[in-house]
Amino acid sequence: MRKRWRRGLGAGGPGLGISGLYPLLVLLMIRSGYHHGYEMKRKIEEIMGVPMPPGFIYVTLGRLEASGLVISTPMPSDPRGKKIYRLTPAGEQFLAAGMAELRRLKALIDRVVEFYGGNEF
Helix, strand or coil: CCCCCCCCCCCCCCCCCHHHHHHHHHHHHHHCCCCCHHHHHHHHHHHHCCCCCCCHHHHHHHHHHHCCCEEEEECCCCCCCCEEEEECHHHHHHHHHHHHHHHHHHHHHHHHHHHHCCCCC
């Protein structure tokens, strides 16, 4: 059985962690105009500063599609079966909830760092 990305994981949103950033980043890539898997992979690696595992972007895209968050359309002119991805309305909602959760986490991290104030342990 394939794992699916679901809305509402955890209280108040999709539930982010480091692994939760990847589907969110993929949705952001699609919304920002990156429509092919390889383009998204390259940009995410640039943002995260680390290489993605081989095939990970396509597994993530497959899960997002199986969850109804994105849809793919084959490019008719590409014999290799290259696909173009776009967000569904559910994908837009998931992305909005994920970004709201990310903003809440950032505010929390900022408060912890401010409290820490550079003290060494």
